[in-house]
Amino acid sequence: MITITIKNDFRKLKSGDVYDFDIFPIIVAGKNGCGKSSLFHALRGYKNDLKDANLSLPDKKELAANIEVEHDYEKIFFYDSVKDDGNNFMVAYDASNFVESGGYQSSRSSHGESALIQFDIFLKRIIDKIVPGKTLLVFDEIDKGFSLEYMGKYDNMLYGLAAKYKVDIIAISHNPIAMLKMHLIFDFMKNTIRASKEYVKEETGLTF
Secondary structure, eight states, rough: OOEEEEEOOOTBBOTOOOEEEEEESEEEEEEESSHHHHHHHHHHHTTOSSOGOOSSTTHHHOOOOOOOEEEEEOOEEEEETTTTGGGGGTTTHHHHHHHHTOOOOOSOOTTTTTHHHHHHHHHHHHHHOOOOTTEEEESSSSTTOOOHHHHTHHHHHHHHHHHTOEEEEEEEOOOOOHHHHOOOEETTTTTTTEEHHHHHHHHHOOOO
16 A cells, blocks of 8 residues: 655645545556646656766656655565657666666657567566565556557556565556556546546546
């Protein structure tokens, strides 16, 4: 379980708001610009995940000052499919620092099915640092560029990772197919766990 409390207003997030994540794996859903990525950027800064010079978003450390975090994890790893590049992890800093911090950053963005390749490389880099039962993986836009075929397998990937490595997973997504197959999602705008069918119907008007 991880609880993030907003200490000060920042971006779209309001002081006093509390976000509890205790169902895993879980997809965090919400409209663009609602603040969901901001929350996890702040968490990434809070964990001192990257060296200041290598942050593609320099304000992550600044954002971290606006949150309080309660958790019992020994490791929290982040992967952003837009900004992290598994093939190019050396551009951030040396590999020893990478595996100890749990994150890396580069200027290149992956797209299309290469997103799966980058993700696989990322997991191979951190796999020996995972502490079973005490590790959280946070994926931002991990499904970016997925084909329909892979979108349909998204839930298998998340459940498979959770079961195989005994990790908790939070995935930020805009993918309605992935949401439907996960059954439950975290509605960021309403700050609550919801049935995915209800959420997708409300957002798209489609009934399943």
